[in-house]
Amino acid sequence: MLELGGTFVLLGKHELNDPVQAGKLPIYFNPGYIEDYVFRPERNDLLDILAERGIAGKSVVDVGTGAGFIAIACARLGASPVYAVENDDYPFQHAEANFALNQVDVKLIRRFEDAGQVFDLVINNMNVLSSYLALLPSMAKAMKHDGSMFLEVDEQALHRQAITEQGIPHGMHLLEATMLTSGVKVVKKIKVSSREFWEVKHA
Amino acid sequence: MPNNAIQLWSPDTCDCMIHLAYDDTLPPDQRVFSYVTRDEAEAIIQARRNAGEQNINRNPQPPARSCPAHLAHGFTAVLLDKVRGENQRKNMALALAQNVVNTLSFANYSWSFDSSRVLQVRFMNISVTLQKKNQIQSACDIQFGPGLIQIN
Numbered sequence A: 001m002l003e004l005g006g007t008f009v010l011l012g013k014h015e016l017n018d019p020v021q022a023g024k025l026p027i028y029f030n031p032g033y034i035e036d037y038v039f040r041p042e043r044n045d046l047l048d049i050l051a052e053r054g055i056a057g058k059s060v061v062d063v064g065t066g067a068g069f070i071a072i073a074c075a076r077l078g079a080s081p082v083y084a085v086e087n088d089d090y091p092f093q094h095a096e097a098n099f100a101l102n103q104v105d106v107k108l109i110r111r112f113e114d115a116g117q118v119f120d121l122v123i124n125n126m127n128v129l130s131s132y133l134a135l136l137p138s139m140a141k142a143m144k145h146d147g148s149m150f151l152e153v154d155e156q157a158l159h160r161q162a163i164t165e166q167g168i169p170h171g172m173h174l175l176e177a178t179m180l181t182s183g184v185k186v187v188k189k190i191k192v193s194s195r196e197f198w199e200v201k202h203a
Numbered sequence B: 001m002p003n004n005a006i007q008l009w010s011p012d013t014c015d016c017m018i019h020l021a022y023d024d025t026l027p028p029d030q031r032v033f034s035y036v037t038r039d040e041a042e043a044i045i046q047a048r049r050n051a052g053e054q055n056i057n058r059n060p061q062p063p064a065r066s067c068p069a070h071l072a073h074g075f076t077a078v079l080l081d082k083v084r085g086e087n088q089r090k091n092m093a094l095a096l097a098q099n100v101v102n103t104l105s106f107a108n109y110s111w112s113f114d115s116s117r118v119l120q121v122r123f124m125n126i127s128v129t130l131q132k133k134n135q136i137q138s139a140c141d142i143q144f145g146p147g148l149i150q151i152n
Helices: A041-053 A069-076 A089-102 A129-141 A155-166 A171-182 B038-050 B068-073 B077-100 B130-144
Strands: A002-004 A008-012 A025-029 A060-063 A082-085 A106-109 A119-124 A143-153 A184-192 A195-202 B005-009 B018-022 B109-113 B119-123 B149-151
Touching: A002 A041, A002 B130, A008 A041, A008 B130, A025 A069, A025 A089, A041 A069, A041 A143, A041 A184, A041 A195, A060 A069, A069 A082, A069 A089, A069 A106, A069 A119, A089 A106, A119 A129, A129 A143, A129 A155, A129 A171, A143 A184, A155 A171, A171 A184, B005 B038, B018 B038, B018 B077, B068 B077, B077 B109, B077 B119, B077 B130, B077 B149, B130 B149
Parallel strands: A008 A025, A060 A082, A060 A119, A082 A106, A119 A143, B119 B149
Antiparallel strands: A002 A008, A143 A195, A184 A195, B005 B018, B109 B119
């Protein structure tokens, strides 16, 4: 069992019957997923931000859910409905299995458009510039008029990606320009350890 | 495009040598590597020689090799699964350890596989508390399932 920030604990499938400390919310995980690490400090920070914010009753979509950590956490915090978007087959299968293991009601879809609704909260913690640039217009459209979007941003990593993948020196300028054309703006930057989480709203 | 290129892969986790086929028209981060036998690898390269490519290896593909620990798997896709799985486990265990102890580097990381192919991990020239070691062990058990990695 691993503590993930202040609210959640992570347990393996082999710990399914282990007692969970009072006041903690469990996230169970099927073994064998190799696309991401089960323990990442920056994801723990995001879980704390979501728990502190209080998202019970809010509609949430987790974009690029991977193995489904954030979507499971949102469901545990009482968000409803919770959607998880994952396009790649390998993580899709793991997310599906993890949602079943956790017995949470998360709707797993391939594309935003499959949800057919707008959300109070849109989350993307991929920290991948090309993904942010490509998905920001859709994420903006998927956000309610008074809704929020959370992006995980490691500026140094995004700068590196801008240079190596896009061939441009200023990834953050490009991200900000894409926000402008998508009709959204950053309203808050929450700095935690090496990462920032940007809260974005309609402009 | 079908797979048109071959890489002879030799991991740092054992002495196996395995032919992998891939599509070299794809960007490196999008390539999918598949197991092929030495004969299949040779056929892929021969097709390019036959097509008149000049900058293609003229030498026959070297034989694949299975180390003593993986002999039982024969020269099949299972061999690749096992060898790649161990290699990923070794790499991911380090990353998980670094996520728990952020001052830990590759130079502090000592690993070996025991006779049961359990990854034995030790940390050198750095003080890692028992609590942190337990955290790393938990992370490894959750990530891969228990009994595959031992943090010492």
